[in-house]
Structures are given as structure tokens and as C-alpha cells.
Amino acid sequence: MDAHERICIIGGGPAGLAAAYYLEKNGYHNYTIYEAANRVGGKCYSPRFKGKSIEMGAIMGVPDYDTIDELCRAAGVVRGGAESLAHTDFRRPDGKLYKPFTGLNMWKGARLLLQLNKLEKILKEKYPGYDANGHYGTFYPDLALPLREFFAKNGVAALTDLYAQPFTSFGYGYFEVIPAAYVLKYLDIPTIKAFATNNLWTWRDGTQAIYEGVNKIIEHPATLNSPVTKVERSEEEIRVTTPSGTETFDKLIVTTPLAQFAAYADADDDEKREFSKIIHNEYATHAVMVRNLPKQSSFIPDNMTGERYGHPMVFYVRYMGEPDQPIVTYSLRNYPGKPTLSLEETRETVLKDLKSWGFWVDDVLDEKSWYYFPHVSSADYADGWYQRVEAMQGRRNTYYAGEVMSFGDMNETATYSKGIVDRFFQ
Numbered sequence: 122m123d124a125h126e127r128i129c130i131i132g133g134g135p136a137g138l139a140a141a142y143y144l145e146k147n148g149y150h151n152y153t154i155y156e157a158a159n160r161v162g163g164k165c166y167s168p169r170f171k172g173k174s175i176e177m178g179a180i181m182g183v184p185d186y187d188t189i190d191e192l193c194r195a196a197g198v199v200r201g202g203a204e205s206l207a208h209t210d211f212r213r214p215d216g217k218l219y220k221p222f223t224g225l226n227m228w229k230g231a232r233l234l235l236q237l238n239k240l241e242k243i244l245k246e247k248y249p250g251y252d253a254n255g256h257y258g259t260f261y262p263d264l265a266l267p268l269r270e271f272f273a274k275n276g277v278a279a280l281t282d283l284y285a286q287p288f289t290s291f292g293y294g295y296f297e298v299i300p301a302a303y304v305l306k307y308l309d310i311p312t313i314k315a316f317a318t319n320n321l322w323t324w325r326d327g328t329q330a331i332y333e334g335v336n337k338i339i340e341h342p343a344t345l346n347s348p349v350t351k352v353e354r355s356e357e358e359i360r361v362t363t364p365s366g367t368e369t370f371d372k373l374i375v376t377t378p379l380a381q382f383a384a385y386a387d388a389d390d391d392e393k394r395e396f397s398k399i400i401h402n403e404y405a406t407h408a409v410m411v412r413n414l415p416k417q418s419s420f421i422p423d424n425m426t427g428e429r430y431g432h433p434m435v436f437y438v439r440y441m442g443e444p445d446q447p448i449v450t451y452s453l454r455n456y457p458g459k460p461t462l463s464l465e466e467t468r469e470t471v472l473k474d475l476k477s478w479g480f481w482v483d484d485v486l487d488e489k490s491w492y493y494f495p496h497v498s499s500a501d502y503a504d505g506w507y508q509r510v511e512a513m514q515g516r517r518n519t520y521y522a523g524e525v526m527s528f529g530d531m532n533e534t535a536t537y538s539k540g541i542v543d544r545f546f547q
């Protein structure tokens with residue numbers, strides 16, 4: 122390829138900034154990033170309150186976040202500073218604290234460990250490469266099964282609840298419907314062990330600071346407040362329109378939701394057909410000030426089921442034992458086949474729950490609803506959605522990256538962008 126060609130990157134989240142960083146590394150310097158918002162980072166959103174960062178979007182990483190580590194090192198962004206995650210406790214839906222893995226439940230812990238070892242062996246022997254970034258490696262039809270079915274088939278059903286904590290409560294959905302391929306790409310064996318041992322990464326200034334840091338070291342920082350509203354592709358050039366006007370490019374890297382791309386771009390029949398199959402979750406975060414702030418964060422495992430969607434599945438107390446900070450709650454607003462709750466309805470449920478748990482609620486400081494975890498159904502995964510979309514990479518000089526192409530976490534999305542650059546911009 123020609124290193125002088127003009128490249129347009131749509132989106133200044135982890136995927137878009139990683140694409141720019143690795144393009145430069147490969148000698149491509151003629152790129153522009155268009156970002157709709159007035160900041161970079163996308164779902165890594167860390168507003169400040171009384172001098173401290175709070176997390177309304179992404180929170181944490183694990184030691185095998187290799188691409189994020191590389192970006193942090195390059196940008197001089199230091200990890201650490203909010204270590205409270207190691208002390209998360211567990212509550213019943215009525216707010217009562219309990220210990221799931223001690224006393225009478227210790228045998229349960231031992232059983233989980235045995236099944237985890239069994240799963241590790243099965244994945245290594247039957248599904249090598251299951252944890253590779255993206256979905257363009259070996260295709261295993263079993264991995265299209267919903268995780269619950271996949272675990273039952275492989276005799277490790279007891280692990281399902283263990284996986285729900287860093288999956289369902291993190292907004293990624295329910296194991297009766299989500300294909301195992303996604304769950305296991307994110308929660309590969311090293312990652313689930315990192316969660317089980319609380320070996321987790323956080324960033325003092327919030328995850329948003331990672332991308333602000335990257336945006337400072339790249340040659341062409343993202344052009345903010347610039348939503349792309351039109352894309353017209355011909356054989357000669359690609360015309361990209363934002364409110365500031367229309368620019369022409371040779372190549373396009375789309376890191377924004379592909380289901381939305383089809384609405385403003387000159388999508389062809391293949392793009393329209395495939396992107397209309399993408400489904401997503403609605404994930405709500407509420408930052409709530411309470412007078413009697415709990416010392417630490419809590420999981421509420423019984424709220425991680427379809428019957429109790431809308432209820433908080435976890436709440437985050439970022440600075441252990443410190444005053445002047447909100448509790449941030451995390452709830453799913455949707456469940457397949459049931460009506461999607463509005464943000465107001467979810468807020469009402471969250472506040473009612475917090476009050477019934479004995480918290481004196483003062484104020485809702487901030488709230489967000491996120492277009493979350495775009496993915497395809499088990500049926501579409503089994504039907505070869507990824508094989509078809511990967512075969513479309515590069516057609517009409519367009520490359521697809523961002524969450525749906527790998528998985529909706531910081532490292533998977535950034536690593537996929539790195540892969541796009543290494544595969545197509547050499």
C-alpha cells in the first residue's frame with residue numbers, strides 16, 4: 122500500500138485512537154480522526170467530582186491487556202490509584218451482605234476450581250485459538266452456542282455463576298442467549314483467574330485519561346465535535362461529511378457502531394444485510410450520592426438474571442473509605458423478548474433498591490445509558506456472520522473495526538484495530 126494515502130478514521134474511542142497510533146507505527150501519517158463528542162475516549166468516560174475521577178463507563182483491565190499496556194506506556198499514562206476493587210463484597214437483593222465462598226460454601230469454591238481446571242484443558246485441546254482477538258481464526262460451531270449450553274455440554278455447568286459476575290454485571294448480557302465465543306474471548310482462562318484473584322488494573326485519572334494521553338502523542342489528534350453524517354464511496358475517492366464540510370480520502374476505517382454506519386453511509390446490500398443483524402444491550406450507570414456511603418463495592422449476584430433486569434447488579438465505591446464520592450450502579454435495561462426499560466424507570470428501580478438497603482439517597486450526580494456490546498445472535502454466529510463480514514474487509518476501500526468485530530472491551534477493541542493495521546496497512 123501507499124503510505125501517503127489519506128485515511129479517515131471514524132470514532133475517537135479506544136478503537137479509533139489505537140488505529141491512528143498503529144498506523145503511524147507502520148509509516149502511515151496522513152490520517153484524520155473524526156470524533157462526534159467534545160472529548161476522546163468513547164465509553165471510557167471519567168468525569169471529575171471534587172478533584173477525583175469517577176467512572177461512568179469503563180473501569181478496569183487485567184494483566185493480559187497487552188495493547189492497552191503498550192498504549193499507556195507510549196503515552197506515559199500510569200496505572201494504579203483506585204485499588205478498592207480487591208475488596209468487593211456480595212449482597213442479596215434485599216441488601217444483606219453474605220459470603221458466597223466461605224463456611225458451608227467452601228466446598229462450592231473447591232468445585233469451581235476443579236471445573237476451571239477442567240475447562241482450561243478442554244479449551245486448550247478442543248478449541249485452540251478460542252481466545253485469539255477477532256473472529257477470523259478457526260471457526261468452532263460449538264462456540265456459537267449460548268454459554269450456558271456450551272458449559273453444560275462440556276460438563277462445567279457450575280462455572281456459569283462464576284462467569285456471570287464479570288460478564289452479566291458488566292453489561293454483556295445473559296448466558297442463555299450470548300454465544301460462548303464472546304464470553305470466552307473476554308474471559309479467557311488468564312482473565313477469569315485475574316478476576317478470581319482480584320488482580321485487576323485501574324487508572325487514577327480514570328480510563329478516559331488513557332485515550333487523552335494517546336490523543337496527545339499522535340501526530341494528528343482527533344477532530345472533536347465532528348460527527349460523520351455522510352460517506353460517499355467511489356472508485357477514485359471517499360467523500361466524508363461532517364458539520365465542518367466534506368473532505369476526501371483514499372481509505373476509511375470505521376470504528377463506530379456498524380449498525381449506525383449503514384444509516385449515514387452509502388451502504389451496499391451486503392453491508393445493509395449484515396449490519397442489520399447486529400444486536401446490542403442497553404447498559405445504564407447512575408452515580409448516586411448517599412449520606413451513609415458503604416466502605417466498599419458490592420456485587421448483587423441474584424440481580425444478574427433475566428427476571429430482575431433493571432436492578433443494580435453491582436455498585437462501585439471507587440475510593441475505599443473516602444467521603445465525597447458517589448456510588449456508581451450498573452444495570453441492564455433490556456432482556457431479549459421483554460420491553461426495554463427507560464432510563465427513568467431504571468433510575469427509579471436503582472433508587473428504590475438503594476433506599477431499601479438502608480442508604481440515605483441525597484442526589485443523582487450523573488447518569489448514562491450506553492449503546493453497549495454490539496454482537497450477533499447464536500444463530501447468526503453459527504451461520505457465518507463473521508466469515509462473511511471479514512471477507513468484506515477492504516472492499517470499497519473500507520475497513521471495519523470497533524466492538525462488534527472482536528468484543529466490547531478496551532483491550533479487544535484496541536487489539537483488533539492494531540490487527541487491522543497490521544493486516545491491511547503494511
Ligand SMILES: Cc1cc2nc3c(=O)[nH]c(=O)nc-3n(C[C@H](O)[C@H](O)[C@H](O)COP(=O)(O)OP(=O)(O)OC[C@H]3O[C@@H](n4cnc5c(N)ncnc54)[C@H](O)[C@@H]3O)c2cc1C
Nearest residue numbers: 132134135136157163164178179180181348349529530531
Ligand atoms: C459502563 C461501562 C463499563 C465498562 N467497563 C469496562 C471495563 O471495566 N473494562 C474494559 O476493558 N471495558 C469496559 N467497557 C467497554 C469499553 O469501554 C468499550 O468496549 C470500548 O470503549 C470500545 O471502544 P470503541 O472505540 O470500539 O467504541 P467507543 O468507546 O464506543 O467509541 C466510539 C467513539 O465513536 C464516536 N462516534 C460515534 N458515532 C460517530 C460518528 N458518526 N462520527 C464520529 N464519531 C462517532 C463516539 O462518540 C465514541 O467516542 C465498559 C463500558 C461501559 C459503558
